[in-house]
Amino acid sequence: MADKGTAASLVTGNALAGDNYLNHTKGLRSWLFTLDHKRIGVMYLVSILASFLLGGIFALLMRTSLLSPTKHIVSADTYNQMFTLHGAIMIFLFIIPGIPAALGNIVLPLMLGAKDVAFPRLNLASYYCWVAGAIFSLLSIVLGAVDTGWTFYTPYSTTTNTSVVAMTFGALILGFSSIFTGLNFIVTIHKLRPKGMGWFRMPLFVWGLYGTAIIQVLATPVLGITLLLLIVERTLGVGIFDPALGGDPVLYQHFFWFYSHPAVYIMILPAMGVISETVSVFSRKHIFGYKAIAFSSIAIAAISFLVWGHHMFVSGQSNLAGMIFSFLTFLVAIPSAIKVFNWVATMYKGAIRLDTPMLYVMSFLFLFGIGGLTGLFLGSLAVDVHLHDTYFVVAHFHYVMFGGTVIAFLGGLHYWWPKFTGRMYDEAWGRIAAVLVFVGFNATFFSQFVMGSKGMPRRYYNYLPEYQIYHQISTIGSFVMGIGFIIIAVYLIRSLIAGKPAPANPWGGATLEWQTTSPPPHDNFALSPEAGDPYDLEAFRWDAAVGGYVKKSDAAVAVG
Amino acid sequence: MSDTHSPHLAHHFDSPVQQFESGKLGMWIFLATEILLFGGLFCAYAVYRANHPEIFVYAHRYLDKTLGGINTAILIGSSFTMAWAVRAAQLGRQRALKVLLALTIACAFGFLGIKFVEYEHKWKEGLLWGKRYAPHAEGRAEPAADPAAAVAATPPAGVNAEEHTLIPPPARGPAGLAVSDHADERLHLEQEAPKNVQVFFSVYFAMTGLHGIHVIAGMALLGWILLRASRGEFGPDYFIPVDLAGLYWHLVDLIWIFLFPLLYLIH
Amino acid sequence: MAETTHHGAEAATATAVHPFVHAVPFKVLAGVFAALLVLTVVTVAATWVDLGRFNLWIAMAIATVKATLVVLYFMHMRYDRPVNAIVFVTALLFLALFVSIALIDTRAYQPEMIPGYAPAMER
């Protein structure tokens, strides 16, 4: 397994010219049937970004339609289908696989110094489950787009004449995809850690993925059975949730949220992991409170299973259940708060460089701060009664899911972009786009807090004129955000063609993925690396000749 | 690179032990997902039984305890032969392995056969799930109720017979008194069918149906293992597939161990 | 590797052919099989005696004993690495939480159920 790289790659760590996972084998088949986690991750990345584009188009169409209280560009039924598809695509196709299956797949084995995940075939199966699930979900658009909202609440979902079965069957298969990824990651983390990496030497991104995987494995099957029951209810008339047959529609909500609340943490935990990595690297500081962050990931994963009822405070559940769920909801806020404090403390006395990933970190702290704090309103029983199912909730979860997860995803994408493409993106455009997305995002969703607390219910096609000004601000913001994303797409694609070749370690990260070439070879590492403290950034120094960071102890070798 | 390079060792593992343990851990995690998958049905069962015990007490008598008991014994037997098969594989006893795997699959066929008899019986009597629940008067296993009256009492679709109330009568299912007084609940049940008996059959078919699908999947899996065993692929060096298939098969048995008393042995 | 130690101590107690092979003795398997059959008869027999509200719990207790036997011996958990047992028990724990919290809630509003009430949903 000799390094076939050229002399230049030996110095800078760039392997574009030599052998790397991108050119190791050639042809479409070598991609479609690949067992290489990096290639599967890249395929996931392309697929989920396509889904994000589709979901985003639906969002912009909706926002445009909402410019006026009663004059619309689409019919009421089309609007209802669009918000359903926006939700279902963004959640099931984009954000749940977003960080774990795309970025996680690329990075996790590299971070562990492993050659691959534990079950490469299962990994590929997971990807094709995603593809099959996506096909079924999108098929539902052709067959009569679903208009139930992404929550598929019964009895509406069992009585509407749209193609609920295609969409839920798609979501069911996507569930398998998610389970396979989670299962794979747990085993990989347990069994494939390298020499020197005890549990508390794992990068925090790995801890985040571990917590995520636990949720994926334990919660997703319940979604599976819920959707199966929904499907047989529609096709065969099994009336588990049908009040006309003695069933209970609120039981559906319990089932659904037993998955879908933890699913929120499937989305945010890996995002928190990305932030833990980047905030440390770009502050050039050891992460503050490593163990607190690691344990809080696991605490969040565990408690997240026990808070599902806070989606049902006004559904008629008992006061006792309301009390328990409200209490546990507040409890789950604490580990998130701890993480935020730790990230800010990490920046203290650092040497902060404001590259694009760091702008996303700042953006994340700002937006996730608002998202998390507004969760306090919704966790509080009395206030939630007023705010439930209003735009306040819409704004809250967009601040957490978009302001948190998507922003961290973008941060992670930029952070690891040089690693898995071997090229740098345009830094100036990167910063401009990050600022545009941040500004547009706040305009879009902060106005929704105000109209929500003023009583504007969500999923409304027509609305009262008094809310129009907030809707207009929101729509303008969404277009600003859209422009930001177009810029990102353009400069990232451009970097693939004309980007500057990236060094092995452009940011000075101490985790193992930076110790192999960019892009990494097929087997990841020429020699199995030995793990040290993943945040010992002082062990690396800038080397102008390399254009990146090198290990201080290796410096002599690299120069020589 | 590992010095003991077995042909079964995948390139990304360092040693057979690491590979074996990864496989086992992966399988256990998969079993955990299976538990949660069935968990939803157990939850539905618990909720409806807690709400309407009378339905379960009344309706379970349409299940055949004897057939259920025989099926339980068959599945336990198959679990035993499976565990024995794993032992045979570990010890490299090829003939025993093949015979035991074949026996396990035979047991699975037996289980499904009996299940089919039970299903067919219910199909004939109209004791089906939710919307398809339409019990016939003739050929009933137990003379516990007068189903003819129950059918007659079902209001014609779309017509609301009752006047001066916003709350119409049950749209479907046999009319009768919902039992609220637990003290003389059993007495009541001897005579009258409670409301919404179809809930029990919905739960019954959902649980046994999903379990049946798992049995079929298990048979396919074991068939494949038997095929590989007949090619002599397994031995003390390499028996992971037999072991993992066994774990799956035991879980299927495990779930049935709970389904049997929950569905057949209510009293 | 972090957790890949050979469990020599365990292997020594059984028919060890390979470092990680543990074949369960036939006597143990047969004994468990017999116990399971007996318990099946017991659980059926238990329905002949009416113990009121304990009926369900007795049936569940017997089923749990049977399940434990299957897991410990047929599924080798007794001889296995503890992490597998942790995975299994965690799944059961979360299932228990799921069912019990859902039950707390449903029991509370049970008296309000109006069976079959939803005329417009008649299909």
Next chain:
Amino acid sequence: MSLTTRLLDLLAGGVQSNPDGGFWMPEAASTGAPAVDNLFHFILWLSVFFFALIVGLMVLFVVRYRRRAGREEPEPSPNHNVALEVTWTVIPLLLVFVIFVWGFKVFLDLNTPPANSYEVLVTGQKWKWLFTYPNGHVDENLHVPIDTPIRLVMTSEDVIHSFYVPAFRIKRDVVPGRYAKAWFRATKVGEYQVFCAEYCGTGHSDMGTHVVVHEPGGFERWMTEVADFLNKLPPAEAGERLFKARGCAQCHTVDGGASVGPTLKGVFGHAVTLADGKSVTADEDYVRESILEPQAKVVAGFQPVMPTYKGKLKDQEITAIAEYMKTLK
């Protein structure tokens, strides 16, 4: 007024003196609303404090510790600090506990109606609310007297709806198959918006109506007037009112436009083609039959989806609707 309430008022931006709701909240018009608003503003200011703290520190650190010429490397500082970490765990824990207890207390008050409440039945159906008063009168708006506890017992005819009055800060899902309950005591005369807050299909956003809060005595006057409108108004006018109030207008237009059901313009007295190809004259008998047994003679080109009004409309009411139909030419 105790010191704490004064303090809370201050924090709340003087919500009680500002019943318009201020920047965040809608108008407050029930006894429950100020309690919710106080808690809302408490959480709001708490959040503002912590947000300012986090973002302020972040900006401060970025400005002070950004990498620049002459400051390439970080200064040494500890990787963890147990005292600090315990502090920022315990303080938020205590604060959220306060929010939890407070929220639960107000929630119980919002959910526990006084014993002597006036009870109104609420029925949700796609896409309309109907309010049935103890004397049997059914109205499309919720009329209530001021300063009287009103208890709503709600049911749904089809899917889940949610009864939401922003000005009262109450919301309750109306689930088919069970009774949902809510209560309020209005404190201000006026008309307040009612929304459906649980997505229920095409007309979800149009499923609004109003709560009309009457001044003392006004509710009784209104009730005597409307309760007898069948006898007081001319039959055609009474029929129009029923047509709008009882859900007919959700599916039948009176201007010739298409909808879920056939338009009723110019129908009365004319021949109608049925789904089975036959023809029938739309006279009083046909109208009556179509209301009581809608599936008996379905007009060609329409789905048999109309629910029966048997037991819901009295003879006199059906006659009035027929009279109204005669006027639609």
